[in-house]
Amino acid sequence: MGLFSKIKSGLQKTRNALAQNINSVINSFTKIDEELFEELEEILVLSDIGCVTAEEICGELRAKVKKDGIKDPNEIKMLLREIVSEMIEGDCSLRLSTTPSVILVIGVNGVGKTTTIGKLAARLKAEGKSVMLGAADTFRAAAIDQLGVWAERAGVPMVKGVEGTDPASVVFDTIASAKAKGADVIICDTAGRLHNKKNLMDELAKIHRIIERELPSSDKETLLVLDATTGQNAVNQAREFKNVADISGIVLTKLDGTARGGVVLAIKNELNIPVKFVGVGEGIDDLQPFDATEFASGIIDTEE
Numbered sequence: 001m002g003l004f005s006k007i008k009s010g011l012q013k014t015r016n017a018l019a020q021n022i023n024s025v026i027n028s029f030t031k032i033d034e035e036l037f038e039e040l041e042e043i044l045v046l047s048d049i050g051c052v053t054a055e056e057i058c059g060e061l062r063a064k065v066k067k068d069g070i071k072d073p074n075e076i077k078m079l080l081r082e083i084v085s086e087m088i089e090g091d092c093s094l095r096l097s098t099t100p101s102v103i104l105v106i107g108v109n110g111v112g113k114t115t116t117i118g119k120l121a122a123r124l125k126a127e128g129k130s131v132m133l134g135a136a137d138t139f140r141a142a143a144i145d146q147l148g149v150w151a152e153r154a155g156v157p158m159v160k161g162v163e164g165t166d167p168a169s170v171v172f173d174t175i176a177s178a179k180a181k182g183a184d185v186i187i188c189d190t191a192g193r194l195h196n197k198k199n200l201m202d203e204l205a206k207i208h209r210i211i212e213r214e215l216p217s218s219d220k221e222t223l224l225v226l227d228a229t230t231g232q233n234a235v236n237q238a239r240e241f242k243n244v245a246d247i248s249g250i251v252l253t254k255l256d257g258t259a260r261g262g263v264v265l266a267i268k269n270e271l272n273i274p275v276k277f278v279g280v281g282e283g284i285d286d287l288q289p290f291d292a293t294e295f296a297s298g299i300i301d302t303e304e
């Protein structure tokens with residue numbers, strides 16, 4: 001399956017839900033008027049795009065319709081697609097030019113961090129990079145084992161400690177091992193089970209200090225993993241994490257299982273953090289680089 005079709009098929013539920021609603025609104029109007037915009041805005045809000053962003057999209061839509069003198073409601077979908085695409089555009093590349101470079105993966109429990117790391121390791125390895133994983137989610141032995149399974153699947157080494165080890169010390173050991181072996185990219189898993197914000201802040205700060213101290217001039221990425229099925233809750237999580245960590249990009253997982261893909265727009269527009277990858281399944285190949293144009297055509301069907 002090609003790149004386009006993977007994203008597109010991953011977005012099927014979102015597309016179907018949106019298309020049905022958008023079509024029924026558009027088909028019930030013969031000309032474009034204020035009522036049409038209001039009904040469209042309602043649909044966008046309901047599809048997890050969020051109030052603020054839905055309002056912005058409709059504002060732009062009004063402006064475009066006016067500027068281009070558009071009269072036919074059927075042309076709205078193409079305009080919507082354009083507006084959405086422009087809104088979510090951004091640089092989705094990872095900065096990994098130094099040897100080693102570091103990717104720290106953060107997010108709450110269950111969003112798909114460990115799975116994403118496995119997929120990302122396989123992807124980077126296929127690009128010719130040597131990857132080393134650090135099992136810094138030391139909260140449960142099972143979490144370490146799970147990353148171990150992914151390390152094997154991706155065919156990359158992993159550094160671990162025993163359950164309950166200080167996560168920062170696992171990060172330290174992973175960096176030391178990566179330096180010794182000349183690895184290109186270090187990817188560190190983290191726990192998402194910290195009881196409160198202070199706890200989380202302290203732990204992430206400590207990990208960051210170790211990375212800065214050991215690799216002062218290396219490229220660093222901090223990827224926040226969010227679960228698309230949680231809709232607006234994912235936006236709230238992003239807001240919380242933005243306060244405690246310097247996030248360089250977002251990975252939005254489980255798009256395949258939800259009609260809430262519109263949440264990408266809220267995340268990008270309200271928080272201004274680029275979405276770098278999307279998860280579209282549980283398999284090793286189911287992580288795709290985010291592409292604004294593909295995404296926009298994946299959620300807004302202009303065929304009917």
Ligand code: GDP
Binds near residue numbers: 111114116192281286
């Ligand atoms: P973590 O607690 O953040 O490390 O989350 P895990 O990596 O353990 O993932 C939690 C569950 O989500 C697992 O059952 C994964 O298989 C599943 N998962 C992760 N990413 C995706 C995705 O893109 N699509 C689907 N359908 N499931 C996913």
Ligand code: MG
Binds near residue numbers: 115
């Ligand atoms: Mg995990």
